[in-house]
Amino acid sequence: MAIAANVVQLPDTTYQANRNNDEIRELTGSQILCEALVHEGVELLYGYPGGAIMPFYDALTSYPSLHHVLVRHEQAAAHAADGYARATGKVGVCVATSGPGATNLVTGLATAFMDSTPLVAITGQVARSAIGRDAFQETDVIGMTQPVTKHNFLVRNTEELAAVVHEAFCIARSGRPGPVLIDVPKDVQMVKAQYRPSDYTTSEEFLQASQANAPRPADHLLSQATELIAQSQRPLIMAGHGVILSNAYSELRALAEKASIPVITTLLGLSAFPASHPLFIGMPGMHGPVHTNHAIDAADLIIGVGLRFDDRVTGDVSGFAPNARIIHIDIDPSEMHKVKVATVPIVSDAKVALAALTDAVAPAGKRAWLEEIRSWEAAANERNQSLQHDEALPDPVGILNAIYKATNGEAIIVSDVGQHQMWTARFYRWERLNSHITSGGLGTMGFSLPAAMGVKMGVPDAPVWAVAGDGGVQMNLQELATLQQEGVAVKVAIMNNGYLGMVRQWQQFFHSHNYSETPITSPDYTKLAPAYGLTGIRVTSCDEVEAAVKRAMETEGTVIIDFAIESEANVFPMIPSGKTVKQMIEK
Amino acid sequence: MTNAAVPRAGYSDLPRGSEAVHVLIVLVEDRPGAVDRIVGVLRRKRANTQSLSMGRGDAPDVVRITALVKDSDVSVDNLAEQVRKIVDVRQVTNLTTQQAVIRELVLVKVATTTDNVHEAIAAADQFGGVAVAITPDTVTFEVSGSEEKISKCIDVLQAYGIREIARSGHIAIAR
Numbered sequence: 137m138a139i140a141a142n143v144v145q146l147p148d149t150t151y152q153a154n155r156n157n158d159e160i161r162e163l164t165g166s167q168i169l170c171e172a173l174v175h176e177g178v179e180l181l182y183g184y185p186g187g188a189i190m191p192f193y194d195a196l197t198s199y200p201s202l203h204h205v206l207v208r209h210e211q212a213a214a215h216a217a218d219g220y221a222r223a224t225g226k227v228g229v230c231v232a233t234s235g236p237g238a239t240n241l242v243t244g245l246a247t248a249f250m251d252s253t254p255l256v257a258i259t260g261q262v263a264r265s266a267i268g269r270d271a272f273q274e275t276d277v278i279g280m281t282q283p284v285t286k287h288n289f290l291v292r293n294t295e296e297l298a299a300v301v302h303e304a305f306c307i308a309r310s311g312r313p314g315p316v317l318i319d320v321p322k323d324v325q326m327v328k329a330q331y332r333p334s335d336y337t338t339s340e341e342f343l344q345a346s347q348a349n350a351p352r353p354a355d356h357l358l359s360q361a362t363e364l365i366a367q368s369q370r371p372l373i374m375a376g377h378g379v380i381l382s383n384a385y386s387e388l389r390a391l392a393e394k395a396s397i398p399v400i401t402t403l404l405g406l407s408a409f410p411a412s413h414p415l416f417i418g419m420p421g422m423h424g425p426v427h428t429n430h431a432i433d434a435a436d437l438i439i440g441v442g443l444r445f446d447d448r449v450t451g452d453v454s455g456f457a458p459n460a461r462i463i464h465i466d467i468d469p470s471e472m473h474k475v476k477v478a479t480v481p482i483v484s485d486a487k488v489a490l491a492a493l494t495d496a497v498a499p500a501g502k503r504a505w506l507e508e509i510r511s512w513e514a515a516a517n518e519r520n521q522s523l524q525h526d527e528a529l530p531d532p533v534g535i536l537n538a539i540y541k542a543t544n545g546e547a548i549i550v551s552d553v554g555q556h557q558m559w560t561a562r563f564y565r566w567e568r569l570n571s572h573i574t575s576g577g578l579g580t581m582g583f584s585l586p587a588a589m590g591v592k593m594g595v596p597d598a599p600v601w602a603v604a605g606d607g608g609v610q611m612n613l614q615e616l617a618t619l620q621q622e623g624v625a626v627k628v629a630i631m632n633n634g635y636l637g638m639v640r641q642w643q644q645f646f647h648s649h650n651y652s653e654t655p656i657t658s659p660d661y662t663k664l665a666p667a668y669g670l671t672g673i674r675v676t677s678c679d680e681v682e683a684a685v686k687r688a689m690e691t692e693g694t695v696i697i698d699f700a701i702e703s704e705a706n707v708f709p710m711i712p713s714g715k716t717v718k719q720m721i722e723k
Numbered sequence: 724m725t726n727a728a729v730p731r732a733g734y735s736d737l738p739r740g741s742e743a744v745h746v747l748i749v750l751v752e753d754r755p756g757a758v759d760r761i762v763g764v765l766r767r768k769r770a771n772t773q774s775l776s777m778g779r780g781d782a783p784d785v786v787r788i789t790a791l792v793k794d795s796d797v798s799v800d801n802l803a804e805q806v807r808k809i810v811d812v813r814q815v816t817n818l819t820t821q822q823a824v825i826r827e828l829v830l831v832k833v834a835t836t837t838d839n840v841h842e843a844i845a846a847a848d849q850f851g852g853v854a855v856a857i858t859p860d861t862v863t864f865e866v867s868g869s870e871e872k873i874s875k876c877i878d879v880l881q882a883y884g885i886r887e888i889a890r891s892g893h894i895a896i897a898r
Contacts, residue, residue: 282760468808
């Protein structure tokens with residue numbers, strides 16, 4: 137047999153990946169898995185070994201270009217890979233063993249799925265002969281992760297393994313990105329099969345080849361959209377995460393400037409458009425500022441780009457943008473008419489659609505409409521001054537400003553979930569593109585610390601700040617050990633109010649101040665951080681804020697600053713869940 | 724079938740009050756978990772599913788799933804897009820009941836005596852029902868056809884005492 141004659145037998149543990157080596161080789165499943173990851177350009181993996189994934193970890197030591205980060209809990213592996221993916225635009229990779237290892241990934245996969253982040257998760261599975269026998273550490277990971285992945289694979293044999301890996305990367309990256317899980321039975325990792333890199337198409341090759349087939353805006357829809365823009369007196373652009381995912385920053389800006397349309401960015405759209413731009417008017421929804429929500433209420437046209445009209449944006453849909461027609465641009469056809477029936481549904485990549493629309497629209501001068509929105513903004517700012525009553529305490533806006541100043545606006549901010557997340561979204565100045573990373577759709581507490589680690593490892597030159605509440609930071613606090621072990625310098629700002637603040641705020645408004653299980657204590661971070669070999673600072677006065685932030689920037693390695701903020705400060709304004717702008721609580 | 728009709732007030736402005744039965748024909752690769760994914764999407768998207776059946780498709784590696792769902796046009800269009808997103812799905816056809824030929828196969832086991840067995844067979848015969856199994860005290864009929872024909876046949880057989888009914892779920896093909 138001609139093929140067999142080409143087979144090169146290699147010792148199992150000494151093989152080095154070599155992309156130029158295109159001979160047919162006989163490798164174990166684990167080696168093929170590593171080869172395919174290298175072939176995909178993977179450099180970083182976050183994971184945790186265990187019984188069913190041990191053959192993979194055995195092969196891993198022979199592939200020095202694959203840097204594996206040992207997290208302290210698999211959930212953090214998924215979040216770190218997620219942060220890495222969001223910051224770099226590459227696919228994040230995480231690895232776990234079967235059973236509890238895989239189930240621990242689930243929250244991270246769901247987080248990535250809701251926010252359309254490209255991830256590939258690799259899980260070990262019990263041997264094929266043991267599947268379905270309730271074997272030790274066996275769980276139905278395929279069944280369990282189906283609703284929270286874009287796709288998942290149970291690898292049936294070693295021969296299909298390489299193809300599955302490349303297909304997984306293709307699926308994770310193409311169209312609307314998302315997480316893909318590959319479940320690899322232990323014996324599939326151990327059995328040998330023939331492997332030749334050139335037999336497979338990488339996701340990069342596939343995407344470049346398929347670019348011509350990418351969804352593009354249909355001409356008749358483009359002309360309808362152009363017509364609506366021409367007729368509109370009070371148009372708004374609402375930009376979502378899709379603008380960041382498709383790298384459509386300059387196209388968004390070009391359309392806004394040419395047609396003189398004010399721009400709103402959703403929570404996940406923040407930092408897709410510079411905050412200082414005269415056309416930027418903020419974030420919509422439950423905790424969006426007064427003028428932004430009034431603008432939506434008064435708009436006669438909304439151009440929604442790469443967003444899904446989430447209920448935290450719309451509130452009661454029947455009362456959302458009641459006077460507006462909707463141009464909805466999204467790469468995912470199933471987003472059309474899911475929540476808000478679109479007048480003009482355009483299924484397309486945001487970058488392509490925005491460029492086409494910019495070409496088609498007529499230039500417009502500054503609109504009186506923008507002045508009107510600015511007057512609402514000025515009036516609301518006058519009404520609602522400070523967040524806190526006690527001005528001697530560090531206040532959230534002051535902390536955010538100090539971070540901005542100490543980093544010259546170059547920081548990437550990774551926020552957790554809760555009050556501090558909304559303050560950060562509202563009050564940080566998003567000048568650097570793609571500098572805001574948060575768990576928007578799933579609202580996963582504990583996201584920020586591991587995600588910030590992934591961000592920092594993906595963009596090592598940028599200062600990376602995790603901004604967290606005292607609740608969320610304790611949900612994945614074990615990752616301080618990983619940060620220390622890897623020597624990754626994440627600066628952590630804890631807005632510590634001694635409460636699960638957002639829940640407390642809801643209890644205050646909707647449950648008659650019944651603070652059920654929301655008071656929460658914290659460790660002494662000035663002792664905890666040194667115990668991990670890191671630096672901890674506590675700040676109790678607003679005068680110390682700037683100096684502490686500056687010191688954190690000057691200190692090597694990960695630094696935690698524990699800011700004692702006012703215990704019962706609230707996030708205002710607030711539109712109660714399921715209500716409209718008419719029921720907005722301003723203070 | 725799996726879900727009662729659910730209100731969406733507050734969470735969508737999809738039209739209500741214009742619900743009608745639609746036929747979704749899904750061709751899906753016969754891979755592990757593929758059918759689960761489709762059923763999972765119908766459940767998660769709270770499709771008002773009236774009937775669900777599956778069998779071999781045209782090709783040996785393809786499963787054909789027929790789902791009857793009741794909702795407004797735009798909601799069913801959206802549901803079809805949700806199903807289309809599943810990687811294993813090759814094709815989704817969304818038909819109105821007028822655009823489709825819809826059939827169901829039903830087995831009806833009826834209690835009979837030596838006195839009325841011939842009468843029961845004759846009664847079923849009016850609706851194309853064929854006796855496929857006879858025991859001393861039961862006759863099992865096979866009936867297939869439209870919803871209307873099947874329910875009329877079942878009505879007539881009620882008189883003899885129905886022991887058990889097995890329905891295949893609907894299958895459909897575009898006209």
